[in-house]
Amino acid sequence: MRLTIARRQLRSIVAGGVVAGMAFWGVRVLRASRLGSLGPSRKDDERFRLLAEKTSDLVCLHEPDGRYLYISPSCRRLLGYESEALLGTDPYDLFHPEDLERIRSEAHEKALDGQGAVSVTYRIRKESGEYTWFETLTEPILDESGEVVRLQTASRDVSEHKRAEEALAEAARARAEFLAEVSHELRTPLTVIRGNAEVGLELDRDCEHEEVLREIVRESSMMSRMVEDLLFLARSESPASPFRMEPVEAKVLLAGLERRAGALAAEHDATLDTTLLATGLVRVDPVRVEQAILALVDNAVKYGPEGQRVTLRSACSDGELRIDVGDRGPGIPETELPHVFERFYRLDGVKEPGSGLGLSISQTIAEAHGGRIEAESQPGEGTSMSFVLPLLQEGSEVR
DSSP states (O other): OOEEOOOEEOOOOSTTOOOTTOEEOSOEEOSOSSSOOSSTTHHHHHHHHHHHHHSSSEEEEEOTTOOEEEEOTHHHHHHSOOHHHHTTOOGGGTBOGGGHHHHIIIIIHHHHTTOOSEEEEEEEEOTTSOEEEEEEEEEEEEBTTSOEEEEEEEEEEOHHHHHHHHHHHHHHHHHHHHHHHHHHHHHHHHHHHHHHHHHHHHHOTTSTTHHHHHHHHHHHHHHHHHHHHHHHHHHHTSSSOOOOOEEEEHHHHHHHHHHHHHHHHHHTTOEEEEEEOOOSEEEEOHHHHHHHHHHHHHHHHHHSOTTOEEEEEEEEETTEEEEEEEOOSSOOOTTTGGGTTSTTOOOTTOOSOOOSOHHHHHHHHHHHTTOEEEEEEETTTEEEEEEEEEBOOTTOOOO
8 A cells, every 4th residue: 555645844833833853745645654664765764763863753654543653752751751662552541431432422533533633632641650640732633535544643742731731720719719718718807897887877977087987888888789799709719600691682782782881981970872783682791791890890880081972882793782981081001901801900090099990890791702802092082992892693593
């Protein structure tokens, strides 16, 4: 049987790099149990062997069922085995039991179907008995009729990368747990403090400490809102998502938003100019999306001039629902604009009270819905914030 492998470049899957020096150039493989057979293709075989033996990654040829036909010498350095000891064996005997099905479904079966450059990350047992993490690129070798007759793989040890990922995940989990625990601990005393101050005001509104009690109510209320914001951010980073998604008609979502945004603007003596046009469906948590957009409106009315006009616009195009909030406020300096979505970030010179969490929460909500927030601003001319959501494809049903 004579095979032809088209010119290929084996790309590394790690950090977007390229497997050093790996390229297969028109290699012809004759019927043989391993590379290096004598005959017309010997020159090509030697070229393949030279490339495979020079690379630091593990390069292999396999039977369609996975059995090893050729293993590059790097096997000894990466796994501790001599290459010859593994020839003819089944690599599934070395894979971690928990990864077997994923390797089979995500890489092996796809390669057998003729898909090229299929990658998978998994654990493989070294000669010492310990497991290490590999990332492997698998490509099929086809005969002249298009049938898969061999598989070729290039693998790289990504254990350091996985350990770094796990450390980052653990740090994120610890941070989320800390925020959740601290927020829960603050909830009860803040509620008690605010409640006692409100009782004091109810008992004697003309007492000499009235202004102090009102300040306690204001500050404890603001702290309670910050605690709720921290709890939301902590939950958004946990495996249990705080979002309750459902298909919703865009016009229904916007109808409720218009009423609440208008009331919010009125509280700050601002005028809300709305033009809300939209058709189609979005998959959202309506409460959270409304929370995010109202945070944008709140920012617009709080930091703009008294009596200003704030615009709320929406439209659908290119498969997206776009909701724009614009103001004629002081604007945001170009150097500070990239930072406004960071937690606790507040612009220099801003005196309006706030936690610096509103825009961060809005961005978290947008990204959880597969959307985004875009910001444009010119100092002295105002700011425009756009909340963008993907529209559902036609045929989706409203629950």
